[in-house]
Amino acid sequence: MITMIETIATASLAVNENLNIQKQRIANGKSRKRLSLVTGTHGDELEGQYLAYMIGSYLNENIGHLDGIVDIYPALNPMGIDSITRGVPMFDLDMNRVFPGSKDGTMIEMICASIVDDIAGSDVCVDIHSSNIFLKEIPQIRMSVPTAPALLPYAKMMNVDFVWIHESATVLESTLAHTLNTRGTKTLVVEMGVGMRITKEYCRQLFDGILNLMKELGMWSGETATVREPIVSEGREVGFVNSDAAGIFVPCADFGDTVNEGDHIGDVVDPLTSNVVEKVEAVCSGMIFTLREYPVVYGGSLLARILQPSEGGAEE
Amino acid sequence: MKRKVLFSMKSPYREQLDVIGFRFGHGKKSAAIVGAMRGNEVQQMYVCSRMVQELKKLEAKGRIAEDCEIMVIPCVNYYSMNIGKRFWAMDNTDINRMFPGYDQGETTQRIADGLFSKIQGYEYGIQLASFYQPGNFLPHVKMMDTGFTNSDLMKDFGLEYGIIRKPRPYDTTTLNYNWQIWETKAFSVYANATDVIDENAADEAVYAILRFLDKQGIITANTPPAYVTKLIDESKTKQIRSEAAGVFKSLISIGKRVERGNVLGIISDPFDGEVVSEIRSMVSGTIYFEYCTPLINSNTVCFKIIK
Numbered sequence: 001m002i003t004m005i006e007t008i009a010t011a012s013l014a015v016n017e018n019l020n021i022q023k024q025r026i027a028n029g030k031s032r033k034r035l036s037l038v039t040g041t042h043g044d045e046l047e048g049q050y051l052a053y054m055i056g057s058y059l060n061e062n063i064g065h066l067d068g069i070v071d072i073y074p075a076l077n078p079m080g081i082d083s084i085t086r087g088v089p090m091f092d093l094d095m096n097r098v099f100p101g102s103k104d105g106t107m108i109e110m111i112c113a114s115i116v117d118d119i120a121g122s123d124v125c126v127d128i129h130s131s132n133i134f135l136k137e138i139p140q141i142r143m144s145v146p147t148a149p150a151l152l153p154y155a156k157m158m159n160v161d162f163v164w165i166h167e168s169a170t171v172l173e174s175t176l177a178h179t180l181n182t183r184g185t186k187t188l189v190v191e192m193g194v195g196m197r198i199t200k201e202y203c204r205q206l207f208d209g210i211l212n213l214m215k216e217l218g219m220w221s222g223e224t225a226t227v228r229e230p231i232v233s234e235g236r237e238v239g240f241v242n243s244d245a246a247g248i249f250v251p252c253a254d255f256g257d258t259v260n261e262g263d264h265i266g267d268v269v270d271p272l273t274s275n276v277v278e279k280v281e282a283v284c285s286g287m288i289f290t291l292r293e294y295p296v297v298y299g300g301s302l303l304a305r306i307l308q309p310s311e312g313g314a315e316e
Numbered sequence: 317m318k319r320k321v322l323f324s325m326k327s328p329y330r331e332q333l334d335v336i337g338f339r340f341g342h343g344k345k346s347a348a349i350v351g352a353m354r355g356n357e358v359q360q361m362y363v364c365s366r367m368v369q370e371l372k373k374l375e376a377k378g379r380i381a382e383d384c385e386i387m388v389i390p391c392v393n394y395y396s397m398n399i400g401k402r403f404w405a406m407d408n409t410d411i412n413r414m415f416p417g418y419d420q421g422e423t424t425q426r427i428a429d430g431l432f433s434k435i436q437g438y439e440y441g442i443q444l445a446s447f448y449q450p451g452n453f454l455p456h457v458k459m460m461d462t463g464f465t466n467s468d469l470m471k472d473f474g475l476e477y478g479i480i481r482k483p484r485p486y487d488t489t490t491l492n493y494n495w496q497i498w499e500t501k502a503f504s505v506y507a508n509a510t511d512v513i514d515e516n517a518a519d520e521a522v523y524a525i526l527r528f529l530d531k532q533g534i535i536t537a538n539t540p541p542a543y544v545t546k547l548i549d550e551s552k553t554k555q556i557r558s559e560a561a562g563v564f565k566s567l568i569s570i571g572k573r574v575e576r577g578n579v580l581g582i583i584s585d586p587f588d589g590e591v592v593s594e595i596r597s598m599v600s601g602t603i604y605f606e607y608c609t610p611l612i613n614s615n616t617v618c619f620k621i622i623k
Contacts, residue, residue, distance in 0.1 A: 012561035014611035015586045090613070091448055092402055097486050106557065107615035134407065171413075173485035242420060246328040270328070296328055298406055300423035 001063050002027040008073075009114035011107045021076060021111060023118070026059045029067030033219045036119045036185075037210070038073040039128040041096050041176065043080020043087070047130035047193040051203045055210055065222030070214070071122070076115060076176075084196070086132065097171070100179040116179055123217060124154055125187040126210065127177050133195035134294040135302060136255060139202050141230070142189045144168035147181050152232070155188055157216050159209030159227035161256075162289055162307065165234055194293045231287070231307065239284035239306040243268055243297040245277040253282075253304075255291045265304060268297060284308050317372050322389065323430030325423070335392050335431060340371045343383030346534045348435040348500075349442045349525065350389045350491065353412045354403060355396025359509040359518065360444035364390035366522045371535075379536040386534065387438070392431055413486070415494040432494065440532065441495040442525055445504035447605070449617065454570045454604040455520045458504040458550075460487060462496040467547055469501060472531035473524040474542020476571075477604060477622060481550040503528075508570075548622055554601065556619040560593035562586050564612035568603055568619075575600045580619050583612060599623050 002025060009021040037055060039048025052074040059066055075081050077088055077095050087094050088108055101112025119125050131137045140162040141155040148165045155163045172178055180187040190206065193199040212227045214220035243249065251266035253259055259282040268278035280303055290305035297303070323335040351357065351364035367388050374380055391397065396405050403410045409424045416436075417429025435441065447453065456477040457470045470478030487493050495502035505524060508517030526537040558564070566581045568574060574597045583593040595618055605620035612618065 012614040014561045014563070014613055019613075086408065092408070093448065105615075106617055107613050110615050132407075170485050170488045240420070242422065246326040248328065296406070298327065298423040299325055300421060300426040301406075302422055 003060055003063075008118040009111045011111060019079060019107075019111070021073070021078070021115060023071050023073045024056055025069060025071050026056065026063070026066065027069040028063050031068040031219060033068035033217055034071065034122045035068070035210075035214060035217065035219060036071045036073065036122040036125040037128065038076060038115075038119065038125060038176070040073075040075035040081050041077055041127070042094075042129065042132070042195075043077050043083065043085045043089075044133055044195040045086075045130040046081070046196060046198055047203060048128035049074060049081070050198045050200070051128060051206055051210075054203060054207050058207070058211075062222050065220055066214075067221065068214075068217070068219035070219075071119070073115070073119070086195075096176060097174040099174055099176045112176075116176070116183070119180060120183050120185050122185050124213065125180055125185050126158070126190060126213075127187055128190045128192075128206070130193040131191055131195055131290075134292060135290050136194040136293045137191045138162055138256060138289045139190070139192040139205050140164055140289065142166060142191060144172070144178075148234075151181075151186060151188060154186060154213065156230060157209065157213045157227065158188065158190070158230075159205055159212060159225075160190065160192075160230050161228065163230045163232045164238070165232065233307060236286075236310050237284070237308045239282070239286065239308060240302065241265070241280060241283050241304040241306065243278060243280070243301045243303055244299055246298050247271070247277050248295045249280070249292050249297045249301070249303055250295065251291060251303075253288055253291075255288060258285075258287050259306065260285045282306055317368070317375060322434040323427065325427060325430070327395070330395065333395055333427075335389065335427070337434065338368050338371075338388045338390075340375050340386045340388070341380035341384045343385055345438040346384040346386055346532070347440040347442065347529055348387045348389070348438040349444070350392070350431075350435065351444045352391040352397065353393055353491070354410065354446065355393055355399070355401045355405075356511040357444070357446050358397070358511050359507055359513055360446060361391045361397075362513050363444050363505075363507050363518050363521045363525075364388050366518060367525060370522060370526060370537075374535050374537060381534055381536070384534045386529070387435060389431070389435070392427065412491055413489045415489055415491050416498070428491075432491070435495075436498050436500070438500050440528075441492070441500040441502040442528070443492055443502070443504050444521070445492070445506055446510040447506070449607065450510075450609045451605055451607045452514075452570050453506045453508050454602070455508055455517050455524065456506050456604060457524070457545075458506065459502070460493055460496060462493060464496045464499060464501075466501065470503065470547060471545040472528045473503070473505070473545065474527045474539075475505075475520070475524050475545055476543040478545045478547045479550050479553070480547065546622075552623065553604070554599045554621045554623060555617045556580065556595060556597060556621065558583060558593065558595065558612050558614055558616045558618050561612060561614045562592055563610055564607060564618065566606055566608070566618075568606070570603050570606050572603050573601070574603060574621065586611070595619070597621060
């Protein structure tokens with residue numbers, strides 16, 4: 001049995017401090033199967049912090065049921081989390097646009113390359129995100145069309161409500177998940193909850209999913225809960241509801257609601273004139289899986305995403 | 317000259333954002349010049365304002381060619397400039413990572429779309445660009461190698477160097493890249509500074525743009541003698557990174573020729589002042605970028621050298 005804290009990348013900061021990227025390795029038994037849980041790439045996403053604690057503490061308490069290696073990387077961008085900054089603080093860089101990085105590159109490129117090298121070779125990697133401060137998301141896994149055949153079976157083990165298979169975009173080639181999937185490490189991107197907050201029920205849901213994944217990988221012989229069958233976006237369209245006006249968004253629909261096209265789902269109001277400046281309607285029928293949490297909006301601000309029913313109309 | 321509102325965006329709490337363009341001449345869309353897209357790009361806005369002055373004078377003298385139109389957009393994101401932020405004030409997104417934009421998309425995608433729809437279709441596109449790290453550049457012009465690239469055109473700016481850059485995935489949403497994809501011959505002009513005004517570099521950038529427009533027959537302008545531009549592949553330039561962290565002091569200035577082994581700068585301990593690292597050049601060449609902030613982390617690009 002091994003539980004240890006390792007520093008996988010380090011860089012000197014200007015004044016008497018090092019930037020350290022650390023992981024907890026929990027290992028037991030003879031199997032070399034390895035699961036990596038990574039989070040904290042964006043400093044304003046905190047759901048993964050609690051989940052990292054939950055998984056680590058539970059495995060340490062029930063280590064006898066583990067046969068394999070679990071690496072937990074709670075903070076890929078520790079200075080971002082520490083300063084409530086989404087990107088890397090000194091550069092205003094989105095760390096998830098710097099991968100795969102470079103051993104011979106700048107400080108952040110070097111750190112990204114070390115992270116990739118350390119995770120690569122895991123049997124599965126789960127990269128946990130929690131939207132941003134603006135939007136709340138139901139627990140979901142996102143993947144691009146080319147990676148779906150390899151990843152979907154694993155995504156279904158994770159106890160999420162929804163799997164969103166989206167078109168690939170060139171700009172996303174700079175993400176950790178793309179880099180690892182390209183190198184043959186199956187990497188699932190989880191989005192759940194909202195930035196700067198912890199949603200205990202979602203963390204619990206993912207906790208059950210991760211134990212189930214470990215069981216399916218043959219790494220876990222302890223208790224597991226029955227996992228839910230996610231809705232998969234394949235063959236369905238996603239409708240985007242964006243504000244056209246500027247003001248304060250006040251929803252009247254709830255997260256997870258099934259709505260019909262044209263249903264009133266909220267208003268954008270002007271606090272100065274006391275007028276409703278936009279009556280917000282559902283652009284299509286379906287389930288609201290993303291809903292705006294932060295009220296101030298501009299024209300273009302995303303208010304909701306709606307997953308349309310599959311052909312035939314019935315919800316699964 | 318016509319001052320036009322190219323795109324507007326309402327704000328919940330501030331005056332409406334109006335992206336302003338200055339149009340000179342009439343006819344064929346010949347050249348579009350874009351300044352600040354980020355809130356700290358003061359030099360970039362300043363160079364554009366100087367271009368407006370120059371083009372006004374040329375227009376009054378009838379020196380803009382017939383059937384040629386030039387558009388200058390000094391500042392897209394003055395909302396961020398006015399409150400001391402770099403990216404879009406509301407959500408910290410970068411307008412120059414949103415092109416070609418989308419009119420039904422998120423706020424900065426809509427701004428990018430509003431701008432791009434007005435500057436698309438020009439034969440030449442010139443962006444006053446900045447670098448994400450604090451530092452000074454030798455004025456130079458850069459082109460992205462998209463396949464739609466005639467790098468020899470960079471020589472018409474008459475700056476000392478023209479650099480060709482192979483686009484990375486994150487470049488595919490920049491203005492420069494998308495201009496080229498939509499068949500505008502696009503250039504990035506680096507006028508040394510970003511959040512301060514460097515008059516000499518601004519002069520050089522203004523003359524370079526005027527020279528380029530003159531060479532393309534869009535205007536008739538007298539400009540100072542030009543360099544014979546040396547074209548370089550960016551991958552062939554050498555980056556010198558800090559091997560330690562602390563207080564950084566440059567011992568050289570941009571534009572200087574250095575030999576392999578020369579000491580370019582020192583890093584000292586921030587508490588006791590001991591020198592912890594000497595930064596030496598690994599190649600012989602000309603310094604074209606120099607880091608300019610007193611504190612430096614390890615593995616930070618502190619000099620770039622054209623071999």
